[in-house]
Amino acid sequence: MSPHIQNRSMSLRRRVINNGTGLLFEQALSHTPSQPSERADDLMIHFNSRMTLIMDNIAPLKNKRETDNQKAPWKLNPVVKLLKKECRKSERMWRKSKLQIHYQIHKEMLGKYNLEISKARQSFFSNIINRNINNAHVLFSTVEKLTNPSSQLPPELSSVNKCNDFASFFKGKIDKIRLNIASQLQIAQNLEPLAVKRGDRNLTPTFSLVDSETLEKISVLPHLNWIFCPQFFSNLFFILYQPMYFRL
Template sequence: MDQSPQVQTYSRETLLSLNDGTHHHFLPKEVFHTLCALDISRVKPTRRGKKGGLKHRQKLTRSTVYKANATNDLSLFSLNCQSVKSKATRGIITDLLVEYDIDIFALTETWLAGNESDDFILSSLTPPGYEIYNIPRGGGDPHGGIAILFKQGITVVSKSCDQNHQYTNFEFCDVVFTCGSKCFTLVTVYRPYPSAKNQFTAGKFFEEFSQFLQDYAISQGELVLVVDLNLHLDIEDDYNTQKFADLMDSLSLTQFVVGPTHRCGHTLDVVISRESDNLVKNTCVLDLISDHALIACTLQIAKPKIPMKTITSRKYRSIDPAVLKEDIVSSVLTSSPATNVNDAVNQYNDILSNLLDLHAPARTKSVVPRIQQPWFSDSLHQLKRERRKAERKWISSRLTVDLEIFKALRNKYNVALYHAKCTFFNNKILECGNNYKTMFSIIGEVLHNKKTTKLPDHDCSSDLADQFANYFMSKIETVRSNMQSNVTGVSSSQHNCNLSFSNFDTVSVADVSEIITKSPCPSSLLDPLPSWLVRCSAACNYLHC
């Protein structure tokens, strides 16, 4: 009889379903030690962590919780996004901008090449109220590229990048911002990870980076650097870590990020500023958006004043057509109408404008323009909560199974966010029906087509008006001269016509009313009453006959 033990197998889905986040399953001590001996409950090795070893890895923690709008200080965020394409089109970057009310967002590893195919991505990346400064990846590095997103209330004084490839081991861009009365320089640096292909070394990097920092350390104005070093700064006894610390001390610079910024437990991303500037505070590590975490800090600079938008509206739907008809009938439009055409037009406009102000007075209010996400629902909010709960559990346990659960929930939320956005615009297009004007307007919104008005060069509005007047006057003169030249030499006998119109039928009020009712009703801002309101009220008999 076969006494060999039977092996019970479980699928990945079955194992993941056991850890639903609501119950804690405790294993017997001997079973747990057996799993550890079989390397089942340990963290998978990583190529970036081999040098430091497992004993040097830090436990990923969140020492500070960032709260949007907690203070009036300027917020600065950074992220190694590892291809911004999917995160822009799926709305992930916009979701972060809305959630944390980010003022300046530095992105590295955008993987944008700088060609025409990037236009749609950049438009998706830049929501209303924001501007972008994009530096495509340079050289032969397929994983570079830097982009800076900032609010429109922040003014750019100057911007530059390494167009001449003066530094070969890293890429950078610097932007001088002015916010209120404060002026500061933001420098974003990305260092590619050394490989056999690029032949980058830490020695060459420090040789270039030290000279780079010296130039900025003695520059005028306040300074902040956001750097993706790809160095394991968490290993204190590492030679590169000590060399970096010595470089900071020699230039009186301070590095503010504490704790790991990569999913493998290493500190790769830093925020640097001068010790004397006293500019950076409240630095913290937030969500894992890619393999890198989102870095947040605040600058002791007041937030830009949000430009207010003035909106004027009327409650047209609250107008009672029957009451409006009575007011029109009792007005001078019917009792003593003007006999002159010009006087009749003026009377029509004045009376209807006054009646409109009486029934639906104009209301003016100032609103703050904000990023709109009408597709964000309660279900998406719940998925985001589950994702963060799974992330906190993985950060606490560091178990591989918890990491897989967090990844699954993160991907589930990103896919749900993308599908909600697609469904929203798909339903809007279906609701258009045969209204192609509205349909193309929605399609333009999806494709982020920005309306640009191209006008001739002009010094002032009166100069522009004169240019338009001269253009149309010359055009009319050209048409007249061409008509006269064509008529010359043509005998009048060729234009004789024996047909004539002699009998005309009298048009009744009902005929005119029927024509008005069946005709389209486009409206203009110059109309005293909207056309649809004139039609829906029964007063058109008195207004047009």
């Protein structure tokens, strides 16, 4: 268990600049007319406005809302940070070589890292309790955070856009299921005339009981290997349905 770490959400404005932005900037700058002037201030103002106009066209400012994920205080321990660095290093070595020895090294480093996090967390809360041993409010709030951690969702998950994304996702799932059901019904309707045509044949409506005489004939059939099974079943079928053929 760990207390709830509140994440701070901030809005950032940035330009997306890639490898092709420089070429587009040069082309746009060459086609932008210059404005001659004898005053240095006017030239500077004109230059800045040209640069801003070109950048707004090829790489406009975009608003992006990011969440600053705050780390748990005990993870800021220097020993924990060092072990995390070594653990990532051993993981990269194992993924690169795929050797069993490097996997064992990474596994040991991961165990040491988790153990050190547990110790740092225990030390963090022990220091809080020792510093506030006479402050009942802090003690009770600390115990409350440990036993009943907050389940508050980040603010970005409760936004209108996120709700619309969830609704669109499940609506697409429902539409896909309905489309599959409709296609299956269409296939069944196409196969129904074939079933009616098959029903027009002279099929056996019922089966007659097997009497003792028929069983005796079956028992006297010679024992056949699996190679002659089709012949065996054809003989059996003829014995069972011989009276029916005569009636037809």
